[in-house]
Amino acid sequence: MTVVEKAVAKLQRALGESVLSVEEFRGQTSVTLDPEAVVNACQMLRDDAELDFNFLAALTAVDYWPSEPRFKIVYQLYSLANKEFIGLRAQLSNESPEISTIESIYPNANWHEREVFDMFGVTFKDHSDQRRIIMPYDWEGHPLRKDYPLGYEEVQFTFNFDEIDKRKPYAKE
Amino acid sequence: MLEQNLEITVDELRHLVSDRALEGETMLLNMGPQHPSTHGVLRLLLELDGERIVTCVPDIGFLHTGIEKSMETKAYEKALVMTDRMDYLNNLGNNLCYCLAVEKLVDLDVPERAMAIRVLLVELQRIASHLVFLATHGLDTGAMSVFLYCFREREVILDIFEMCSGARMMTSFFRPGGLWRDVPDGFEEAVRSFVESFPKRIKMYEDLLTKNPIYTHRTQGIGAISSEEALKWGLTGPPLRATGLAWDLRKSNPYSGYERYDFEIPVGVNGDTYDRYTVRIGEMRQSLRIVEQVLDTLPGGPVRSDNRKFVPPPRSELGHSMEAVIHHFKLWTEGFPAPKGSVFVAVESPRGELGCYLEGDGGPKPYRVHFRTPSFATLQTLPMLCKDHLVADVVAIISSLDPVLGDSDR
Amino acid sequence: MGVETKLGNLGFVTTTLEKVVNWGRVRAMWPVLFGLACCAIEMMAAQSADYDMSRFGMELMRASPRQSDLMIVAGRLTRKMSPVLRRIYDQMPEPKYVIALGDCSSCGGIFNNYAVVPGVDEIVPVDVYIAGCPPRPEALIHGILTLYDKVENQKVKDWA
Numbered sequence: 001m002t003v004v005e006k007a008v009a010k011l012q013r014a015l016g017e018s019v020l021s022v023e024e025f026r027g028q029t030s031v032t033l034d035p036e037a038v039v040n041a042c043q044m045l046r047d048d049a050e051l052d053f054n055f056l057a058a059l060t061a062v063d064y065w066p067s068e069p070r071f072k073i074v075y076q077l078y079s080l081a082n083k084e085f086i087g088l089r090a091q092l093s094n095e096s097p098e099i100s101t102i103e104s105i106y107p108n109a110n111w112h113e114r115e116v117f118d119m120f121g122v123t124f125k126d127h128s129d130q131r132r133i134i135m136p137y138d139w140e141g142h143p144l145r146k147d148y149p150l151g152y153e154e155v156q157f158t159f160n161f162d163e164i165d166k167r168k169p170y171a172k173e
Numbered sequence: 174m175l176e177q178n179l180e181i182t183v184d185e186l187r188h189l190v191s192d193r194a195l196e197g198e199t200m201l202l203n204m205g206p207q208h209p210s211t212h213g214v215l216r217l218l219l220e221l222d223g224e225r226i227v228t229c230v231p232d233i234g235f236l237h238t239g240i241e242k243s244m245e246t247k248a249y250e251k252a253l254v255m256t257d258r259m260d261y262l263n264n265l266g267n268n269l270c271y272c273l274a275v276e277k278l279v280d281l282d283v284p285e286r287a288m289a290i291r292v293l294l295v296e297l298q299r300i301a302s303h304l305v306f307l308a309t310h311g312l313d314t315g316a317m318s319v320f321l322y323c324f325r326e327r328e329v330i331l332d333i334f335e336m337c338s339g340a341r342m343m344t345s346f347f348r349p350g351g352l353w354r355d356v357p358d359g360f361e362e363a364v365r366s367f368v369e370s371f372p373k374r375i376k377m378y379e380d381l382l383t384k385n386p387i388y389t390h391r392t393q394g395i396g397a398i399s400s401e402e403a404l405k406w407g408l409t410g411p412p413l414r415a416t417g418l419a420w421d422l423r424k425s426n427p428y429s430g431y432e433r434y435d436f437e438i439p440v441g442v443n444g445d446t447y448d449r450y451t452v453r454i455g456e457m458r459q460s461l462r463i464v465e466q467v468l469d470t471l472p473g474g475p476v477r478s479d480n481r482k483f484v485p486p487p488r489s490e491l492g493h494s495m496e497a498v499i500h501h502f503k504l505w506t507e508g509f510p511a512p513k514g515s516v517f518v519a520v521e522s523p524r525g526e527l528g529c530y531l532e533g534d535g536g537p538k539p540y541r542v543h544f545r546t547p548s549f550a551t552l553q554t555l556p557m558l559c560k561d562h563l564v565a566d567v568v569a570i571i572s573s574l575d576p577v578l579g580d581s582d583r
Numbered sequence: 584m585g586v587e588t589k590l591g592n593l594g595f596v597t598t599t600l601e602k603v604v605n606w607g608r609v610r611a612m613w614p615v616l617f618g619l620a621c622c623a624i625e626m627m628a629a630q631s632a633d634y635d636m637s638r639f640g641m642e643l644m645r646a647s648p649r650q651s652d653l654m655i656v657a658g659r660l661t662r663k664m665s666p667v668l669r670r671i672y673d674q675m676p677e678p679k680y681v682i683a684l685g686d687c688s689s690c691g692g693i694f695n696n697y698a699v700v701p702g703v704d705e706i707v708p709v710d711v712y713i714a715g716c717p718p719r720p721e722a723l724i725h726g727i728l729t730l731y732d733k734v735e736n737q738k739v740k741d742w743a
Contacts (some may be wrong), residue, residue, distance in 0.1 A: 025514040026277050055404055057519060058545035075531060076517050076545070080404070080418075083425045108407030111553045112365045129188065134234035134582055136663045143697055144242055152695030153238075154360060171669075171707050206667055209616050209646040213623070214664060230710045236620055239698035254693060258659075258716075261621035305624065324631030332626075342621060343716055581621050 003082040004029045011041055030087030035099045038075070039092050042105045045077055045086070053077040053086060056102075061120045066144040070094040071122055075102070087124035095120040119144035146165045188221045189230045191333055199227055202564075206235045209315045213578035215552070219564065226567065228560040231552050237582040244542045248508025249275050250349055252539060257343040259544060260580035262302040265294050265334075266522045268347040271545075273428055274518040274529040275349040278429040279511050281483050287351035287476045288430040293364070293467040294337070294346065294428075296460040301373070302523035304451045306575040307378060310450065311570040314391050319381055322334040326374050335362050350484035351477035361468060368465050374459055382450070392447040396558040396570035399444060406557065407550035410525025411452045412574055414446030422521040434466045446566075446573040453575075456523075484508045508537035515541075524575055548581035597658045601739055608652070608678065609640075615651040616644040617671065620658025621657070622685040629720035636720075639727060648674040653730070654707070655723075659687035660700045672707045682726055683709045685739040688718045 001009075011031060012019050018037035023030050033041055045053040058076040070130040088124040092099060102109045113124045114133040121142040124130060134140065141148050156164045193199045205216035216233035240259055244252040246580050256267040269291055276283060283291075298411040304323040311319030319428030331341045337356050338344035382388045398408070400416040413420060419438040423431040439455025441448025478484045481496075485504045490497035511533035519528040534540040551574045558570050618626060629636045645651040649670045660668060672681070681714040683703050684693035691701030703709060708725070710733060713726040 014464045019481070026516055028493075028516060029514070040236065048461065056407060057526065058530055060387065060530055060543040060545070062515075062532055074515075074543075076528065076530070078519075080420055080425075083424075087515075095370070104245075106407075107405050108550060108553060109369060111549065132234075134237045136234075149697070150242060150246055150695075153691065153695055153701045155695075168702075169705050171705055173708055206664065207617055207648075207671055214619060214667075235661060235667070236659070237661055237663060237698050238620075238659055238694050239696040243694060243696050258693075261624060305627075306655065308627075321632045324628055325633060326634045328628070328631075340719075342624065445722075497659055 003051060003079065003084050004086050005054070007045060007048075007086055010048065010051065014044055015041060028085065028087065030089050032089040032091065034039070035073075035090040035092055037087060038073075038100055039100050039105070040090060042075070042102045047104055051079065052081045053079045055080055056106035057085065059102075059109055059116065060145075061116045061122055063144065063146045065094075065122060068093060071097050071100055071120060073116070073122065073164065092122060095146055098125055098127045099123075101127040103128060118142065121145065136168070184293050190228055193222075193227070194220050198222075204567070205232075211571060212309060212576055215571070215576065215578055217555070217567070218569060219559075219567070221564065224563045224565075226559050226562055226564065229556045229567070231555050232548075233552060233578065236578045236583050240583045241542050241544070245539055246477070248537045249279075249511060249539060250504070250508060251317065252313075252343050252542070254343070254349065256460075256544075257345055258579065259513075259583055260527070260546065260548070260577050261326070261342065262305050262577055263298055263522050263524070263527075263580075264344055265291075265298040265346060266343055266520065266527065266540070267544075268345060269429065270518060270520045270522070270527050270529045271531075271542075272347045272349050272521045273520065274516055274531040275511070277516045277518055278514065278533050279349070279440075279483055281350050281478055283429075283478060284475050285352055285430075285472045286355075286474045287478075289467050289471055290352060290356060291347055291429050291477065292431060292434070293464055293471075294334070296463045296467075297330050297333060297364070297367075299460045299523045300457050301327050302575075303457050304330075306453060306523075306572070310569075310572040311382065313568045314388055316381060316385075316388065319378060322374070322377060322381075326371065329367050333360070333367065335361060336360060340375055347460055348477070350480065351475070355437060361471070362466065364468060368461055368468070371461055372458070375406065375454065379454060383454075389447060391566075391569055392450065392573070393445060394443070395446045395562060395566045396573065397443050397445040398554065398558060402557070403444065403554070404552045408525070408554050409550060410522065410547050411449055411456065412444075412551055412554075413525065414438060415441035415448035415452045417442055422519055426519065428518070428520055432471070434463045436460075436463050446569050449573040510535060511539070519545070522547055522581065524577065525551065544583060546580045546583060548576040548578070552576050552581055593656060601737070605735045605737055609734050610688065611640055612653050612680075612727075612731075612734075613645050613651045614641060614653040614655050614673065615648045615675065616646045617648075617654060617662060618657050619664065619697045620687070622688070623658035625717045625720055626655060626657045626684065626723060629723045634724065635719040636724060636727070639724065639731075641727065648672075649676065651675060652678060653680045655682045655684050656688040656703045656707075656709075658686045659685075659692065659694055660703050660706065661698050663698075664708050665700050668703070669706050680730055681707050681711045682711045682713065682730060684713050684723060684726070685718055686714060689714065691715060 018034040069091040207212040216232040218230040308323035486497040516533040528545030530543040
């Protein structure tokens with residue numbers, strides 16, 4: 001029994017119904033959890049001496065607009081002792097994209113959660129410093145949402161060069 | 174865009190500084206985004222008590238390029254060019270991370286020779302990146318000559334890259350399924366002559382810095398951090414190894430055939446600025462060892478997978494095979510579909526753990542790409558490292574963390 | 584062979600004001616040390632021993648915009664950075680010149696999206712555009728020499 005299998009079994013035992021599904025894809029295991037249970041799960045995975053997932057390798061989100069539940073928060077934990085990754089997933093609906101912060105367990109989640117807030121508009125309950133991190137303070141919208149346009153600028157070719165050039169806001173001295 | 178409002182209400186930011194700043198007892202100083210030693214466009218808000226730093230608030234995002242969003246609109250192979258420009262001192266490493274993720278997602282095998290050449294080039298890139306670190310770190314701590322020497326050697330590595338791919342920095346040489354093409358004639362000799370001459374050069378840098386009292390006084394005991402703290406705050410790569418914890422993804426979770434090569438993980442003791450420097454010097458020596466081993470054991474054979482569902486056929490086949498033309502057309506106009514599912518791949522970049530979260534939705538374009546970048550994590554520890562140090566030390570600490578802002582902001 | 588042999592021992596030279604001023608501007612053009620992204624690394628390489636930009640009187644990169652007369656915008660300019668760039672440009676004393684180094688600062692390059700300004704000419708007026716992603720150090724040197732040509736051919740009425 002590998003460490004990841006043990007971790008999944010322990011999660012299922014401790015959290016019961018909150019473990020919604022366990023997925024294995026290309027040898028990587030990801031556990032979908034109830035959003036309420038993420039903090040407990042992280043706490044357990046980190047503090048259990050046998051599992052020892054002591055490093056938060058990545059934290060991000062995926063937007064499934066227009067389907068529901070819209071957001072998926074992705075956690076990748078790593079165990080230095082066991083050299084294994086495990087993924088945690090939590091799905092959030094469009095009406096209340098909110099989830100508890102795991103800052104108290106993995107302090108480096110602070111900036112990652114700020115990034116997710118900035119890029120997806122998912123808020124983190126009890127986050128110590130929830131501000132935009134990457135976009136300017138007064139930016140409108142959350143760029144990585146699927147309903148946010150890419151902001152494509154029309155490419156100038158010979159046939160439409162002058163037409164677009166006229167519209168271009170060139171700077172003055 | 175020029176009318177952008179940069180005024181921020183104080184209330185929102187009150188919690189970032191101490192109460193003494195609000196009473197005017199300490200001074201708030203803005204450093205960056207245009208500053209010679211912030212390594213790009215990092216902005217720091219420093220709260221100073223005399224020369225001593227009370228708090229340091231990093232502000233990133235001045236180089237946010239929208240790479241993740243742009244990649245979602247391109248086919249898998251075409252999105253590759255974006256990764257080059259992310260961490261612009263580790264272009265091939267970014268390529269490798271993304272290619273490994275794509276290969277994992279679509280379950281594609283890479284020929285032995287391609288894997289070996291990938292390792293070789295990535296290690297050369299690591300040396301080049303550490304050379305830029307050494308150059309700028311030397312400049313920031315007052316040693317101009319190191320800059321000139323380091324860039325001289327870096328040119329040799331860039332010449333090797335140019336020889337392979339035609340570009341000095343943005344090579345896009347690794348493609349999902351292998352390499353763009355085989356390395357040219359004269360490649361092995363060029364690498365070998367570099368491997369022979371470089372150890373002398375490393376010694377030269379060490380002669381300039383390692384025991385130089387001007388340098389050691391500015392770096393020893395500056396910005397120290399313990400292993401536990403470093404792990405808690407997501408510090409990886411040389412800054413983590415400088416604390417004495419020998420964690421290297423190349424050893425712990427080998428990828429692309431790293432398990433075949435024999436190398437050591439240099440570690441430090443105190444986790445201070447000086448140790449971060451010695452760890453990087455040690456890593457350059459180890460990288461050189463790996464390069465040498467790859468050269469000695471370089472296997473022959475193809476450099477691209479022949480799985481035509483994912484890898485375009487070589488040009489020579491297009492003349493006489495209708496099937497090849499169809500594959501070529503399909504792959505370059507539409508791209509290959511990837512299954513529904515998500516993978517997470519982590520590689521060791523010169524700055525630390527570079528992770529790629531890639532999600533496919535059955536179509537030819539990635540549904541979501543996320544890069545967990547090392548600079549993002551290292552910059553987060555800056556407030557802790559800078560606390561109670563002098564302003565001049567901040568410069569040394571930033572350069573010893575070696576952040577690349579393109580990497581942190583993406 | 585110096586000026587003296589041509590002049591005899593009269594001790595003066597005749598030329599036009601235009602020529603003298605332009606000569607002075609070209610021979611001591613100090614760029615502001617302002618790197619944004621990838622191209623900044625190539626700018627550093629151009630300063631290094633292999634390419635040695637100081638052959639053209641440009642070894643002094645000034646960290647302060649108030650001491651410089653050339654801004655090399657090296658790398659992609661983002662929306663968040665653009666007010667900063669304009670501010671630095673405004674702080675530079677006249678006469679000032681701008682080189683857009685690389686594809687991203689010339690036209691947005693491969694980043695056609697919400698975050699990147701498609702060409703710095705939206706923010707500051709540009710004198711010379713250098714293509715390449717990133718341009719080789721030789722291309723940068725060529726761009727600077729092109730700018731020298733431009734400055735050397737300026738007329739009195741251009742200054743006023």
